[in-house]
């Protein structure tokens with residue numbers, strides 16, 4: 001087994017990976033930037049290494065600094081989490097060259113999965129259905145116009161090196177095409193250093209259904225069934241669940257087989273996700289491979305009983321998958337809500353600041369993967385995900401009710417979060433009946449402004465006051481018990497404004 005793992009990430013996923021390491025009895029080393037000196041992942045880890053200024057390029061995205069920290073820590077493996085360097089082939093290569101085990105696929109697989117156009121070509125050759133569109137980068141505007149005409153509007157412009165919705169533009173009519181191409185190119189160049197863009201047909205209200213895959217280095221590849229991730233804002237997921245209400249046993253088996261075929265086509269090892277779009281006629285199309293642990297992996301963990309992060313580590317250490325396809329099944333239903341520090345009333349703009357009060361939900365079937373505590377200053381420099389709330393139930397209805405209750409109990413004061421919005425999503429009749437597609441938020445919440453009734457705020461303030469009297473609202477204490485509790489905001493902070501988070 002591995003001797004020490006450096007966790008090259010921050011926030012909730014760093015905490016998640018550190019917990020997996022502790023369970024396996026492997027010491028975990030954290031890294032942190034200037035903005036994260038007091039972060040929860042630093043307190044949770046066995047040791048922590050400073051890697052520079054808050055700007056990601058100078059810390060969490062610096063291959064050199066991460067490798068130096070791993071050497072200093074005497075680690076023998078590096079877990080990249082998601083985001084940052086997790087899908088960077090050059091990073092995986094640098095880890096291997098420096099003698100570290102990289103907890104993820106090979107650099108070759110990362111290179112293939114990271115090139116959306118290359119992946120489209122590989123999957124088409126392997127007989128996997130792909131979304132109609134181009135198989136090479138767009139060149140002359142004239143050719144792109146002709147291709148868009150052939151596909152029929154609307155079309156979507158995508159960056160070949162894309163991710164996180166960047167460099168993506170939906171184009172409804174020919175007159176918008178040239179401008180959208182230029183804008184997508186600019187954005188792609190800024191974000192990925194590569195302005196190659198291409199066109200796909202923009203499918204009408206598809207569902208986003210993805211399959212978790214796992215493969216070891218001994219030739220075994222399995223899928224851990226699907227996750228439905230159709231509730232999205234700005235083409236990015238916010239609520240996920242498993243199983244998908246849209247799949248029957250036959251479609252699930254066909255999509256699962258396709259996901260494993262995708263994994264084999266790119267010689268996949270470790271954990272990954274094969275994303276598909278599913279149209280209203282039940283046809284599915286390959287979207288992309290996410291070659292890392294996925295934000296929404298907990299819903300799969302809750303329905304299959306497999307610990308994906310621990311299994312990633314076992315595979316990276318050269319072990320075999322501890323299960324076969326026929327050992328896996330889905331039990332019950334799980335739903336995840338991503339808790340972002342964003343203000344839904346302003347089109348989901350990030351909201352940084354100090355968390356003045358935090359009360360996390362508990363109860364049967366409730367799991368919370370968090371990276372925050374009361375008194376913590378949420379930095380402006382990173383992805384605004386604070387935590388993930390996941391509920392499990394014997395049925396979808398039970399998981400949904402547990403989620404509704406858990407969101408009602410969840411209080412974060414001081415910054416704006418998406419919690420009030422999520423409460424409405426979960427309660428919405430279309431969600432309750434499983435009638436979701438990627439147009440869900442636009443269709444049902446386009447004009448949602450989220451005025452929270454006074455009563456909710458009063459309840460939150462009362463809860464905060466009671467908690468303070470009872471001695472709560474303290475910072476997390478480090479694993480070794482040495483972390484100093486943060487001063488209570490109720491005593492030390494002057495006038496402040498509450499977030500409208502209820």
Ligand code: ADP
Pocket residue numbers: 131156162163164165166168200201202203204206208232235236275277287288438
């Ligand atoms: P990124 O990697 O930037 O997140 P993806 O290619 O994974 O981008 O797509 C993200 C989301 O955008 C999908 O889940 C879906 O909602 C939407 N989308 C992408 N491509 C299409 C398409 N061809 N038709 C309809 N929706 C699409």
